[in-house]
Amino acid sequence: MTADVIVSGSLRNRLAFILTGGAALLAVILYVAVRLLAAQVAQQGQDNILNASMSSVLDTALIRDGRVTVDFPYSSLSMLNTAADDRVFYAIYEGENLLSGYDWLILPRDVLSERTHFGTTTFRGDPLRVATGSRVLIGSDGPRTVSVSIAQTQDALSDTLYSSSRSVAFLGLGFFLMSSALALWAASTTSGQMRRLATSVTRRGPQDLSPVTKPVPSEMAPLVGSLNTFMSRLDHTLSQSEDFIAEAAHRIRTPLATVRSHAEATLQRVDRTENRKSLQAMVRAIDESSRAAGQLLDHAMVTFRAENLEVSEVDLADLLDELVLSMTPVAEMKDITITMTLDRPATLQGDAILLQNALRNLIDNALKYAPAETDVIVRVSKSPSLSVSISDGGQGFAVDEIETLPGRFVRGKNMGNKVGSGLGLTIAQEVAIAHGGKMTLSNRKEGGACVTLSF
């Protein structure tokens, strides 16, 4: 069935692709953002310490004996100690004159503000972060500006950045893997819902047109809803037509029976040969019609009941006893002996009416297609599985027809002028299938047909 469907892409793959793609994008964004943030935070940390160090140096600046002195504490530089042993440089200026420290560490021009100035420079290729601040001291000869720059290499900072980048990378990767797994799971459960619906529909019997009652996700509700409506419409149509056939058969049979009794009565009273002949032909045609109508009725009944079997414990042997007894008059008319080989008790769970109907059709066929003064053998055996076979001494089935004979209204070449509708084997087969069994047609070695129902 799926072979005829034009497939374009897969919802599951599309969903998984979108979700994992999104996760990858998010992971990259996460990585970049956290890294930037970490860099900023780390730089902020270094700046804070540089600022504290610079301020502590600047704080000790004072004018003594007309000279600017800066007697900064040990802690000014010791607070700059880092795990990576970053190098430290400083310069103390009064105006443009270096008081002490490293002369190459030149003051930025725009330093004369209250705020600390942060900048980046290099010393022999190593990047340096520099914090510069200044303070105005009032001496006897006027204001004097003291500026302090503290510089530090960035080894510890890049170590921190490296290790935090690594953990962030792991975080991003973990995030990506987890959300991918989640995405795949989500995609497969979503498509799993549909697959489950599909299998539950596929697994139904051909006649099961009941609505899907299992709960489905809301997105699938429209689909399942229209499927249900579609099936109930189909079911309605089907049962309507079955009803119609049954009704039709019934309506035909009743008037036919009336016509037949009138024809029989007239036959008693008519003497002329040609009149009798035509009346006899009439009776035969009426028989045929009413038989066909009966079988149509039976078939409709079987089709209907097959869907909802009225299951009870049925003994096939008892059932056959009764059936054969009722058919003995017909057999005696043709001088046919019905032999029964019954393996008692032969019980099964099944619908007695359907089984009886099937077997009656088969025995009826045997009596009909076997010549007079032959034997019909009815056999019930329980091994290997429970089976009933009806064999006769007729000419058997035409080998090339065996496949097609169980079809509706199909009759064989050997039907001759025998009354029939082509539904007998159809009914028998449908009943066998409804009971989880099958019907096999074969020819006996010594001649004659053999129909086996095995359950």
Added chain:
Amino acid sequence: MRYIVLLIALLTPISGSAQEWEDRRLFGASDQISLTILSSTDTSFFAPIIDDFIASNPNTSVEYLVTGTADLERTFRAAPDRFDVVISSAMDLQLKLTNDGFAAPILAEDHPEWAQWHDRLFAFTSEPAAIVINRRTLGDLPIPQSRQDLIELLRGHPDRFQGRVGTYDVRQSGLGYLFATQDARASETYWRLMEVMGRVGAKLYCCSGQMIDDLRQGKLVVAYNVLGSYARKQAETSGDLLVILPSDFPITMMRTVLVSENAANPRRAESFVRHLLTVQAAGDPKVFPLPPLVGDYDNEAQRNINLDPALMTYLDQMKREAFVREWENAIVQDE
């Protein structure tokens, strides 16, 4: 062998500058010098280490040059390509050299983290500054155990100690300056002690060696902030000398080594430093006669001077001037 070396040392006019070394010794058979070590440590302490190095690296000859810590720093700064390995007890000067980019990096993962700085400067001894006393000249006076004891002793008997007390001249000695600044940083007893020593006319020395010599000869009764390691070695031969670690807080210096960034023999210099760190860790006193590194002390107050940038604080021009002025005011008051 020694004589030849000494002969060579005496006969060869020192090439280039007219540098005068406290000691200059060549090790190894080859006359092509393949490693030049500039050091402030007496040759006697390093000879076994260098011999051991040469034993495992034949065809190496080592030139070992000794000078004072302050001079050492000046000399090296002026010509960093002339020397391969620099060893000094002045941690602050060594750290500043490293900070200023004069040292080359060496991977030494086995070496404790606290005993190295910036992968370039490696500490390999722990040596406290000691009070050294000549027991004979001290006579019946009580033996001081702390700075306070010493102050009281000097105050109580100024005439006994007049001109017979010694300490480093911080203006000349880098190590003396380091000890003095660390001492002053830790406690104000330092300044009181300097004042008292100044009042009894303390003698000032450039180096531990001379100070200990004068002690041994009885010219001094007590010397303050002497390198304990040197004094102990002398005490072994002279029973009169007594080395006391101040019980309040002994200042403990770590001798450090670095490889010149511009070393002519960087490979050999690096392997020498590795060798030095290895024999230090092995701790065989025959090969490594210096006091080994110690991280934790029984005395809570004793702690190695930290290898960190703060060591550069007192090297600041202004701070140095101020410190030396104050020191002079305290100890040189009579001059």
